[in-house]
Amino acid sequence: MSNLAMQSQTNAGPGAPVASLAPPAPVIELENLQVQLGGRPILKGLTASLKGRCIGLLGPNGAGKTTLLHTLLGFYPASGGTARVLGHDIRSQMREVRALLGYMPESDAFIAGLSGVRFVRLMAELSGLPPSQAIERAHESLFYVGLGEARYRTVDSYSLGMKQLAKLAQALVHGPKVLFLDEPTNGLDPPARERMIRLIRDIRDAGDVRVILSSHLLRDVEECCEEVLVLKQGQIAVYCDLEAERRGNKKFLELEIRGEEEGVHASFAAEMEKLGCEVAEGARQRLKLVMPDGVEIRDLYRLAAERQVQIRRLDYKRDSLEDIFLKAMEGSGDGRL
Amino acid sequence: MAVYERNYARYSGPVTPERTRYLILPRYAYEAVFKSRLFVGFLALCFGPPFVGLLIIYLYHNASALQLLGLTPEKLAEMFPISNKFFYTGLWIQGALGFLLALFVGPSLVAPDLRNNGLPLYLSRPFTRTEYVLGKMSVLVILLSAITWVPGMLLILLQGYLEGAGWLARNWRLGFAVFVGSWVWILYLSLFALAVSAWMKWKPVARITMALLFFVLGGFGAALRGILGTPWGLLISTWSVIDAVWNSLFGLLPGDETPPVGPSWFVLAGGCAIFLWLLSRRIRAYEVVR
Amino acid sequence: MRAAAKEPVHTDRQVVFENVSKFYGEVLGINRVSLSIPPGITGLVGPNGSGKTTLMNLMVGLLQPTRGTVRVLGIPTDHPEELFRHVGYSTQYEGYPPGFTGYQFVESYLRVHGLPRAESEALAWKAIERVGLTEAAGRKVAGYSKGMRQRIKLAQAIAHQPSVLILDEPLNGLDPMARAEVISLFRELADGGLHVIVSSHILHEVDLISDQVVLLNGGYVVAEGAIEGVRDEMEEEHPAQVLIRCQKPSLLASRVFENDHVVEARIHEDGKSLLVRTRDADRFYLMLNQVILDNDLGVETVMPTDADVNAVYQYLIGGNGEKS
Numbered sequence: 001m002s003n004l005a006m007q008s009q010t011n012a013g014p015g016a017p018v019a020s021l022a023p024p025a026p027v028i029e030l031e032n033l034q035v036q037l038g039g040r041p042i043l044k045g046l047t048a049s050l051k052g053r054c055i056g057l058l059g060p061n062g063a064g065k066t067t068l069l070h071t072l073l074g075f076y077p078a079s080g081g082t083a084r085v086l087g088h089d090i091r092s093q094m095r096e097v098r099a100l101l102g103y104m105p106e107s108d109a110f111i112a113g114l115s116g117v118r119f120v121r122l123m124a125e126l127s128g129l130p131p132s133q134a135i136e137r138a139h140e141s142l143f144y145v146g147l148g149e150a151r152y153r154t155v156d157s158y159s160l161g162m163k164q165l166a167k168l169a170q171a172l173v174h175g176p177k178v179l180f181l182d183e184p185t186n187g188l189d190p191p192a193r194e195r196m197i198r199l200i201r202d203i204r205d206a207g208d209v210r211v212i213l214s215s216h217l218l219r220d221v222e223e224c225c226e227e228v229l230v231l232k233q234g235q236i237a238v239y240c241d242l243e244a245e246r247r248g249n250k251k252f253l254e255l256e257i258r259g260e261e262e263g264v265h266a267s268f269a270a271e272m273e274k275l276g277c278e279v280a281e282g283a284r285q286r287l288k289l290v291m292p293d294g295v296e297i298r299d300l301y302r303l304a305a306e307r308q309v310q311i312r313r314l315d316y317k318r319d320s321l322e323d324i325f326l327k328a329m330e331g332s333g334d335g336r337l
Numbered sequence: 338m339a340v341y342e343r344n345y346a347r348y349s350g351p352v353t354p355e356r357t358r359y360l361i362l363p364r365y366a367y368e369a370v371f372k373s374r375l376f377v378g379f380l381a382l383c384f385g386p387p388f389v390g391l392l393i394i395y396l397y398h399n400a401s402a403l404q405l406l407g408l409t410p411e412k413l414a415e416m417f418p419i420s421n422k423f424f425y426t427g428l429w430i431q432g433a434l435g436f437l438l439a440l441f442v443g444p445s446l447v448a449p450d451l452r453n454n455g456l457p458l459y460l461s462r463p464f465t466r467t468e469y470v471l472g473k474m475s476v477l478v479i480l481l482s483a484i485t486w487v488p489g490m491l492l493i494l495l496q497g498y499l500e501g502a503g504w505l506a507r508n509w510r511l512g513f514a515v516f517v518g519s520w521v522w523i524l525y526l527s528l529f530a531l532a533v534s535a536w537m538k539w540k541p542v543a544r545i546t547m548a549l550l551f552f553v554l555g556g557f558g559a560a561l562r563g564i565l566g567t568p569w570g571l572l573i574s575t576w577s578v579i580d581a582v583w584n585s586l587f588g589l590l591p592g593d594e595t596p597p598v599g600p601s602w603f604v605l606a607g608g609c610a611i612f613l614w615l616l617s618r619r620i621r622a623y624e625v626v627r
Numbered sequence: 628m629r630a631a632a633k634e635p636v637h638t639d640r641q642v643v644f645e646n647v648s649k650f651y652g653e654v655l656g657i658n659r660v661s662l663s664i665p666p667g668i669t670g671l672v673g674p675n676g677s678g679k680t681t682l683m684n685l686m687v688g689l690l691q692p693t694r695g696t697v698r699v700l701g702i703p704t705d706h707p708e709e710l711f712r713h714v715g716y717s718t719q720y721e722g723y724p725p726g727f728t729g730y731q732f733v734e735s736y737l738r739v740h741g742l743p744r745a746e747s748e749a750l751a752w753k754a755i756e757r758v759g760l761t762e763a764a765g766r767k768v769a770g771y772s773k774g775m776r777q778r779i780k781l782a783q784a785i786a787h788q789p790s791v792l793i794l795d796e797p798l799n800g801l802d803p804m805a806r807a808e809v810i811s812l813f814r815e816l817a818d819g820g821l822h823v824i825v826s827s828h829i830l831h832e833v834d835l836i837s838d839q840v841v842l843l844n845g846g847y848v849v850a851e852g853a854i855e856g857v858r859d860e861m862e863e864e865h866p867a868q869v870l871i872r873c874q875k876p877s878l879l880a881s882r883v884f885e886n887d888h889v890v891e892a893r894i895h896e897d898g899k900s901l902l903v904r905t906r907d908a909d910r911f912y913l914m915l916n917q918v919i920l921d922n923d924l925g926v927e928t929v930m931p932t933d934a935d936v937n938a939v940y941q942y943l944i945g946g947n948g949e950k951s
Contacts, residue, residue: 060802061774073461075622095355095463103461105454112449118365125361127462128352137348144345156453159675170458175348187799189674189828190940203345216802219831258912283835297926301919310912314929325803 025086026051027178027210028072032081035064035071042067044234045081050212052241054204056221057214058325059231065214066106068231069180073103086177086210099128102176104167106183106214116142116151116158120169127174134173141173142166145199161192168199179203179211185220200224222321230328237328245320253297255287256313257304264309271303288317358464362472363479370442370476379441380480383434387488390427393417394492398499419496421587424489424511428583431485432522436551438484439477443530444543446473451619452538460622470531470616477527486519514586522579525605528612535619551575571596578604639701641665642686642791642822647695649681655846656681660695662841662851664824668817670833671826672940673843679826680719682843683793686824687716699791711740715784719795721776723768729779730755730764736783754786755779759808773800781809791822798827810836830937840936844944858934859908865942866890867908868932871915874925876901882918886911902932 028050035043043064057065070076072085074094082089088096111119117138124134124141142151145165150158155166164184171179184200185193201224204211215221221228222242230237257268269279269287278290291297297314304311370376396403396413403410417423450456459469493512497505505512530547537543558574571577574596581601584591591598642664649656657678671679684690685697688704688711697704700713723732733754737747755764758778763771768779777800784792798806813836817823827833833840834854841851850857858867873879879901880892888907895902905911908931919926932938 058803060804061772061800063802070623073457073622075457075460098461098463101461103457105457107454109454109458111455111458112452113369113445114449118368122361122365123458123462125353126358126459126464128355128358129348130351130353133348133350161675172345174462175346177347187828190672190830190937191674191945193828206345208347209345216800216806217829218803219829258909298919301916301926305916305920308913309916310909311916311929312908312912312931312934314926316928322803326807329804 027055027086028212029084030081031083033068033071033078033083034080035067035076036079037067037076041079042234043071046083046231046234046236047081048229048236048239050227050229050239052210052225052227054200054211054213054225054227056225056228056242056321057212057231058216058218058221058228059237060329062233063231064234065231066182069103069182069212069214072097073101073180074098100177102171102174102179102209104171104179104181104184106186108163109167110155110163112156113154115154116147116166116169119155119166120151120173123170124173129174137173137175138169141169144172145169146195160187161189164188164192164196168196172203177209179209180214181211182214183216184213185215185217197223218319218321218325228321228324230325232329238324240324242321245324246316251291252317253289253291254282254313254315254317255289255300255311256284257287257309258312259307259309264307268303268307268309271307272300275299275303286313355463359468359472360475362469363476366442366446366473366476370445376441379438380484383431383438383484384488386427386430386434387484387492390423390488390492391495393423394419394496394499421511421514421589424493424515425583425587425589427489427492428485428515428518429580431489431519432579432583435481435485435522435526438480439526439530440544440547442477442480443547444534444537444540446476447531447534447616447620448538448540448543451535456620457622466617466620469620470613473531474527477530478523481523481526482519485523486516489515489519510588514583514588518583518586521582521605525575525579525609528609528616532612532615535616568596569600572600572604575608577601638663638698642700642824643698644682644685645696645698647685647692647697649678649685649690650693656690657685657843657848658846660848662848664822664841665839666817666820666822667838668813668823668825668836670837670840670936671824671843672828672830672833672840672936673849674944677843677944678846679843680795681846682841683716683718683795683824683826686791686793687714689716712787713790715787715789715792717780717784717792717794717797719799721780725769726767728765728767729760729771729775729782732768732779733764733783733786737786740787742787750786750788751782754782757785757812758782759805774802774805777801778805778809781812785816790820791824792816793824795826796828797825798829798832806832830940831935834936837936840939842940842943849943850939854936854939855934857939861939861942862906862908865933866904866906867911867934869903869905869908869911870895870900870928870930870932871903871926872900872928874899874927875922878922879918879924882922883911883914886914908934 026049030046030048033043033046034041046068057068059065067076071078072083072090074090074097078091082091084090085097086100088100090097111122114122117135120138120141121134124138125131129137139151145168147162147165147169150162155163158166164186168184171181181200185196188196197220200211200213203209204224211224213221213224226243227239227241229239257264259268265281265285265287269281272279272287272289275295276292277295280288282288300311300314303309393413396406396408397410397419400410403413450459460466490512493515497508533543533547537546555574555576558571558577561570561573562568564570577596578601581591581595581598582605584595585598642662644660644662647660648658660682671682673679681690685692685704686699688707691705699710702709702713704710724735727735730751734747734751737750738744742750755761758781760775760778760782763775768776771779777797781794781797784794798809801809810832813823813825817838825836837854839851839853840857842849871879876894876899880894883889883892883903888910889903889905891904893902894900903911915929933942
């Protein structure tokens with residue numbers, strides 16, 4: 001019960017800690033980065049400077065998100081332009097770049113026949129940890145992600161959720177400064193998803209690590225990230241600061257009402273329009289409205305009291321990211337409602 | 338809101354030197370492979386022939402032991418002359434055992450990494466494809482060295498020591514032949530096993546493939562030899578090819594059944610190149626599917 | 628636990644499970660499940676291994692129940708030929724005949740069910756268009772991205788225009804735009820009278836799109852019906868929680884406590900919100916209108932914190948998850 005209360009969304013934005021300091025240095029700087037695969041241009045000149053602690057990477061399939069991550073990891077060479085990760089150039093200092101990175105791939109990724117511990121130990125040692133430290137940190141990492149006794153079984157025998165956790169453990173074990181997470185909640189059932197999101201927020205807050213989260217689930221990105229980079233067809237469609245967006249949404253409200261009479265939504269909406277608000281109906285019959293100056297929340301309640309209507313939910317518009325994304329796809333790149 | 342008492346912390350301790358990191362791979366491979374009693378037994382067996390060689394050398398220099406066995410020095414020299422043929426035979430036997438070893442260990446080298454997309458995890462670290470191949474090769478190279486040139490050289494040194502001054506200087510070619518002959522075989526065999534392991538997912542299939550390639554090609558070689566009437570046909574038989582090379586290294590006269598030496602070296606080198614190419618096709622972070 | 632239906636729907640227009648159990652030898656699939664699924668979008672929710680796939684396979688007739696009967700729109704599931712005409716199924720597994728193009732994949736499925744060539748072609752293209760893959764239909768499925776594979780599976784499932792669509796995680800791997808498009812396709816189909824039964828782990832999406840939900844855990848149906856109805860029924864053991872952000876939480880607390888249905892009022896840690904638990908949400912909200920008008924509280928937001936599928940899931944199924 002108290003669990004749920006704490007999960008409730010406060011006005012500071014879901015999951016964001018109360019005070020957020022602007023991080024000093026950019027994590028990733030892209031300078032006209034171009035990448036070709038099989039002769040086809042996939043990334044067509046990306047330029048941006050990503051500064052947040054947790055940055056969301058969004059875009060339709062084929063937009064180049066995974067290619068971007070893979071290029072920063074050095075799996076593909078850049079065909080033009082360059083990029084820097086925490087100041088290190090990917091063209092000339094790839095080894096240093098890889099030493100600071102932790103990567104959690106989207107697809108299944110493990111070594112057959114090894115137990116969880118051996119797997120993570122091996123990964124730790126390959127990142128440079130001495131054997132004694134590697135085994136300690138492997139256990140720490142496995143404990144942190146929540147794999148208990150299962151760590152002694154082979155990874156082949158793990159369920160999907162556990163394999164995801166194992167992937168995360170190997171990404172964290174060497175203490176990277178930058179974490180690339182590609183669809184981390186893929187295939188997880190609801191409690192495991194919640195746990196993964198909580199872990200990601202933990203890592204972001206406590207660990208002095210910068211996180212790049214690539215996902216199709218806008219909700220995940222909204223809960224964890226402060227900035228968002230949206231790619232479309234190999235180019236940047238929009239790069240924006242979610243915090244700033246959320247703060248700017250004060251006058252945009254979402255209402256969920258319940259009443260006895262038929263057509264209560266329509267009539268309530270009509271009354272609000274008479275007051276001067278712009279009203280639109282969203283999913284689940286929720287009403288989205290913009291209140292002009294002079295109209296207060298109090299007025300909404302007066303209406304509700306008169307009509308014996310329950311205002312079951314009154315909240316600031318929370319799907320700013322969805323709007324930003326859809327706008328970006330249409331090509332306007334602005335991102336506001 | 339975190340339930341976890343221990344928080345994520347960065348690592349700020351010492352790191353291992355980069356140049357020797359590839360050796361992590363053989364260490365992990367040995368942890369696994371030495372658990373098999375069958376393997377340990379087999380490995381022990383591989384030291385059998387060198388041990389016999391050791392005994393023979395010893396007997397040459399220990400008359401009382403000879404007498405115990407009821408042999409005379411002449412009889413011994415007749416049965417086991419310590420010449421280039423002696424060491425050639427030794428290398429031959431160990432080479433064959435080495436093949437069996439590669440059959441045992443090889444298929445599980447690369448396949449488990451590829452089966453579940455493990456390569457990106459290796460390569461997202463400061464670890465290159467070259468280090469990966471080097472590391473995997475080392476698994477076999479170390480084991481094969483342990484049963485070929487290491488005992489071989491030790492035996493030569495022993496013989497040199499027991500024979501006294503000058504023997505080593507006169508017979509340095511033997512040492513050279515053992516060393517180079519072993520390494521040629523080791524490199525070829527390791528790359529062969531790795532390439533098969535990279536392309537065949539299942540161990541039994543890989544083993545059968547390795548054995549088949551070997552024996553089938555050997556059969557074809559013999560057939561070609563018969564059809565064409567020249568030893569050149571034998572160039573496709575790995576065994577004949579390496580045999581030719583060894584023969585030439587030890588200064589032995591090749592029989593009719595061995596292909597010409599120069600082309601044999603070429604075939605071996607070419608084979609290694611092909612295996613490396615096959616490996617480079619499979620060892621990558623991502624396959625481009627189009 | 629059945630929520631009151633708005634209007635009774637005849638069983639011939641429902642998917643009905645009558646006391647169905649399914650065992651695989653000793654292993655439990657589902658146990659004593661009785662369900663009546665009306666038309667509209669139904670969300671199927673539960674942890675891995677709770678019986679969702681078993682339930683879906685039973686609905687489609689791929690499995691026969693160990694006990695009990697399953698009837699889809701009045702057709703018993705042991706009549707596969709008749710059933711398949713009315714049911715479309717899209718599983719999680721991906722098995723494609725090698726070398727097939729998207730179009731061939733859909734069209735061949737129709738041909739296998741005995742439709743003549745001309746009709747199969749027409750229906751196949753119609754389905755492909757509906758999922759937005761017209762341009763890619765000529766390419767091999769093996770070269771499709773994950774999202775495209777999901778959509779071609781969907782096309783195959785809807786091609787023969789079934790009345791019941793059963794989809795296992797159909798949005799998996801789809802980018803946000805494709806998700807929105809597929810969701811609106813579901814809405815279209817459901818508004819046309821179809822049963823669209825969707826299993827998913829993304830609870831807030833289930834919340835958004837479903838008319839009713841079925842929650843499974845450990846092979847049992849734990850709850851079913853429209854989510855509001857389900858939540859209302861749970862009020863006794865789990866009083867509704869509402870989080871109200873305002874400038875004077877203490878004043879609000881004293882006012883709400885004047886009502887007997889409020890069992891708890893707690894000031895949230897940030898000092899600016901009040902968390903209220905009440906046994907009667909309806910009366911609470913009506914009362915709240917008046918309280919806000921009578922007092923100058925400076926209300927900013929009002930939010931139920933446990934009225935969605937997520938909360939119901941947590942209450943009824945819990946966060947056992949897969950930690951082992």
